[in-house]
Amino acid sequence: MKKTRPPVTPGNTHSKQPVASGTGIDASRRKALLAGLGAAGGVAAAGLITPARALADPANLPPNVADWSRVLGPGVDAFPYGVPSKFEKSVVRRHVDWLTATPESSVNFTPLYALDGIVTPNGLCFERHHGGAAEVIPEDYRLMIHGMVERPLVFTYQDLKRFPPESRFYFLECAANGGMEWRGAQLNGVQFTHGMVHCVQYTGVPLRRLLEEAGVKPKAKWLLVEGGDSAGMNRSLPLEKALDDCMVVYSMNGERLRTEQGYPIRLVVPGFEGNMWVKWLRRIEVGDGAWQAREETSKYTDLMPDGRARRFTWEMDCKSVITSPCPEVPCRDKGPQVIKGLAWSGRGKIKRVDVTVDGGRNWHQARLEDPIMSKCLTRFYLDGWEWNGDTAYLQSRAIDETGYVQPEMAALQAVRGVNSIYHNNAIQTWRINPTGEVENVRLA
Amino acid sequence: MSAWRNLTLAAGAAVLVLSSAVQAPAGERLFPELGAAATPEQIKAWDIDVRPDGFGAPSGSGTAVKGEKVYIERCAACHGDFGEARGRYPVLVGGHGSLKEQRPEKTVGSYWPYASTVFDYIKRAMPFGEAQTLTDDEVYAVTAYLLYMNDVIDNDFVLDDTTIGKVEMPNAAQFFEDPRPDGQTVKAADLCMKNCKAEIKVLGRAKAIDVTPEKGGASAQKQSAEPASPTQTAAADAAPQGDVQAGKKVFRKCQSCHVIDSDKNKLGPSLKGILGRTAGSVDGFRYSKVFKAAAGQGLKWTDDALMAFVADPKSFVKEKIGADKGRTRMAFPGLRKEQDVADLMAYIKKAAQE
Numbered sequence: 001m002k003k004t005r006p007p008v009t010p011g012n013t014h015s016k017q018p019v020a021s022g023t024g025i026d027a028s029r030r031k032a033l034l035a036g037l038g039a040a041g042g043v044a045a046a047g048l049i050t051p052a053r054a055l056a057d058p059a060n061l062p063p064n065v066a067d068w069s070r071v072l073g074p075g076v077d078a079f080p081y082g083v084p085s086k087f088e089k090s091v092v093r094r095h096v097d098w099l100t101a102t103p104e105s106s107v108n109f110t111p112l113y114a115l116d117g118i119v120t121p122n123g124l125c126f127e128r129h130h131g132g133a134a135e136v137i138p139e140d141y142r143l144m145i146h147g148m149v150e151r152p153l154v155f156t157y158q159d160l161k162r163f164p165p166e167s168r169f170y171f172l173e174c175a176a177n178g179g180m181e182w183r184g185a186q187l188n189g190v191q192f193t194h195g196m197v198h199c200v201q202y203t204g205v206p207l208r209r210l211l212e213e214a215g216v217k218p219k220a221k222w223l224l225v226e227g228g229d230s231a232g233m234n235r236s237l238p239l240e241k242a243l244d245d246c247m248v249v250y251s252m253n254g255e256r257l258r259t260e261q262g263y264p265i266r267l268v269v270p271g272f273e274g275n276m277w278v279k280w281l282r283r284i285e286v287g288d289g290a291w292q293a294r295e296e297t298s299k300y301t302d303l304m305p306d307g308r309a310r311r312f313t314w315e316m317d318c319k320s321v322i323t324s325p326c327p328e329v330p331c332r333d334k335g336p337q338v339i340k341g342l343a344w345s346g347r348g349k350i351k352r353v354d355v356t357v358d359g360g361r362n363w364h365q366a367r368l369e370d371p372i373m374s375k376c377l378t379r380f381y382l383d384g385w386e387w388n389g390d391t392a393y394l395q396s397r398a399i400d401e402t403g404y405v406q407p408e409m410a411a412l413q414a415v416r417g418v419n420s421i422y423h424n425n426a427i428q429t430w431r432i433n434p435t436g437e438v439e440n441v442r443l444a
Numbered sequence: 445m446s447a448w449r450n451l452t453l454a455a456g457a458a459v460l461v462l463s464s465a466v467q468a469p470a471g472e473r474l475f476p477e478l479g480a481a482a483t484p485e486q487i488k489a490w491d492i493d494v495r496p497d498g499f500g501a502p503s504g505s506g507t508a509v510k511g512e513k514v515y516i517e518r519c520a521a522c523h524g525d526f527g528e529a530r531g532r533y534p535v536l537v538g539g540h541g542s543l544k545e546q547r548p549e550k551t552v553g554s555y556w557p558y559a560s561t562v563f564d565y566i567k568r569a570m571p572f573g574e575a576q577t578l579t580d581d582e583v584y585a586v587t588a589y590l591l592y593m594n595d596v597i598d599n600d601f602v603l604d605d606t607t608i609g610k611v612e613m614p615n616a617a618q619f620f621e622d623p624r625p626d627g628q629t630v631k632a633a634d635l636c637m638k639n640c641k642a643e644i645k646v647l648g649r650a651k652a653i654d655v656t657p658e659k660g661g662a663s664a665q666k667q668s669a670e671p672a673s674p675t676q677t678a679a680a681d682a683a684p685q686g687d688v689q690a691g692k693k694v695f696r697k698c699q700s701c702h703v704i705d706s707d708k709n710k711l712g713p714s715l716k717g718i719l720g721r722t723a724g725s726v727d728g729f730r731y732s733k734v735f736k737a738a739a740g741q742g743l744k745w746t747d748d749a750l751m752a753f754v755a756d757p758k759s760f761v762k763e764k765i766g767a768d769k770g771r772t773r774m775a776f777p778g779l780r781k782e783q784d785v786a787d788l789m790a791y792i793k794k795a796a797q798e
Binding site for chain 2: 363
């Protein structure tokens with residue numbers, strides 16, 4: 001593939017002469033940065049976004065030798081628990097201030113635009129709390145199982161770790177992911193439109209195993225699962241799902257759960273809405289009817305245009321989104337672009353993803369990357385697209401193994417109206433402007 | 445010598461269970477050493493849930509008349525005197541007939557299908573940040589008050605474990621089971637791939653609405669171009685004093701309404717720089733009559749005054765400010781433990797230095 005030199009814009013005409021190192025940020029670097037900061041969305045005065053190459057400091061480029069090649073870096077144990085490179089400091093979870101009354105009952109968002117592969121780093125998994133993140137002392141942790149069982153039991157954290165473990169990859173998506181986009185394009189970033197999803201390898205005990213230990217009575221149909229946080233988060237879970245693939249887990253991505261993800265124990269309910277994945281799991285009551293908790297009546301029910309409401313809308317529909325380019329990742333250079341994205345379905349594996357660069361006139365089948373696992377994020381790419389600088393409209397649509405096709409927003413609105421809040425899995429459009437800036441738009 | 449436990453038994457049982465769906469497992473324990481029997485006392489203490497039929501409802505009772513008092517003291521600070529809510533806290537009253545409108549108001553009366561849910565939720569999670577501090581009688585009373593305010597019951601209706609399962613909520617019949625998948629207009633095999641539509645029309649742009657947080661979204665790339673901070677510190681700075689740390693935890697009771705590290709007013713005024721400040725003097729905060737009076741009297745938040753206030757707000761207001769009913773908008777009953785008060789003060793002083 002032919003490489004073309006990025007255009008030099010008036011905003012970054014810095015000298016290409018070698019500059020002595022060790023002088024801190026030199027004038028040319030400052031100029032380049034200013035060009036990058038010039039206008040909204042990082043668009044320079046001339047209209048084009050600063051090409052990636054123009055952001056570099058010539059002092060660190062050949063034929064010069066950069067400082068990091070001369071001096072000693074930090075020794076071992078400088079960071080006993082490793083942290084990301086300081087140059088990645090903007091890659092953090094972020095929240096939307098106007099969404100909620102207080103940060104203790106709120107949500108933040110995973111920076112999907114900065115992530116590769118399918119695994120979400122633990123510190124970037126979005127948080128949703130209803131009464132803040134409980135700080136549970138592991139020695140004082142207890143899980144009670146009672147109700148319609150032969151033997152009511154109390155397990156310690158240590159007990160749970162002594163059962164034969166299983167490790168499984170699953171996505172977790174909040175039912176309200178995309179909830180702000182029902183009426184139109186509202187938030188200008190994939191972090192905010194789609195960031196209430198993460199994908200983690202969990203390790204723990206199948207819930208079925210614990211229920212077998214307690215001995216579920218024949219007439220039982222439902223479980224109440226309850227958290228130990230100050231919201232006492234409670235949901236009803238059908239016994240059939242509990243016996244199928246739910247897990248009681250203590251680890252994520254190889255290390256113990258993070259406090260904000262339910263340390264020391266959380267419930268994993270594969271493919272179902274995140275609200276049911278109770279954190280700081282304290283109690284499981286077995287019963288013969290649903291509890292109709294606040295989080296499955298007042299919230300997490302889907303209001304239809306006729307004033308009626310769907311309840312127990314557990315499964316997460318098949319969905320996909322392009323994570324690069326996106327508003328956070330503009331097209332800095334013309335020429336070849338790899339379109340990267342994520343697809344997932346609460347009903348099984350991803351079968352196919354199509355991508356368009358012209359707003360749905362023509363579609364191209366994307367390359368799916370192994371592993372493709374059930375109820376897990378799947379990475380897709382469209383290779384070989386050449387952006388010529390014209391306005392482009394990028395979309396992706398996913399199809400899962402049940403044959404379900406990710407719908408257009410118009411098709412969802414035709415059935416559900418605009419007030420159902422939850423379960424928005426519509427196709428997302430990013431518009432690439434001639435400047436290279438990318439923005440969230442809604443197409444007819 | 446070691447022994448080996450036969451795991452195939454359990455695996456076989458699991459397959460059996462899966463194939464017959466809701467057929468529950470019963471039989472011998474595979475790991476009887478793991479876990480202990482839950483005693484009736486333990487279960488009774490933790491089993492706080494209530495179902496729509498009243499199953500699980502504890503003994504106790506309350507009426508709307510009694511509930512109003514509890515509501516005003518413990519709930520109104522966030523939910524408003526009439527359930528209309530302050531800020532973005534949930535509206536609890538009204539909204540009847542609004543569910544088909546552009547902006548539906550989903551309240552206890554207009555939306556919630558079961559009265560038991562109100563009791564269950566208040567008992568486990570309310571007041572916000574003070575969970576499980578209401579007695580069962582108080583929970584019954586507040587629940588009755590909210591049902592009364594929503595015209596579901598009369599003000600002398602006695603709500604208890606025998607009546608809560610019989611209350612009929614106006615919107616109960618409007619819920620139905622999940623009919624998804626929906627929104628499917630074409631089968632995967634029939635999807636168009638070439639020349640699928642003639643024109644592209646943009647209906648709206650997020651940028652034009654301009655509600656994206658400044659530090660995220662499209663502007664995230666600006667930050668990635670900024671020079672990173674020069675040094676990365678490996679660990680927290682100087683060793684903290686124990687009581688400051690304990691005080692930080694105590695402060696969690698306050699932080700749903702107050703901040704201490706910025707000038708931002710939440711439901712309560714910012715506590716930044718509170719020590720030595722005149723009471724009721726934070727700019728831009730809408731104080732209660734009581735604190736307006738305190739400001740007029742020139743009451744200063746000395747260490748002693750603040751300690752007395754957080755220990756027992758009601759008495760402090762009565763005795764030091766002279767308000768006969770002792771009511772401010774703060775829905776906080778006070779810190780019962782002296783140690784908590786001392787720890788909190790240590791934290792507030794530390795915060796003042798930062």
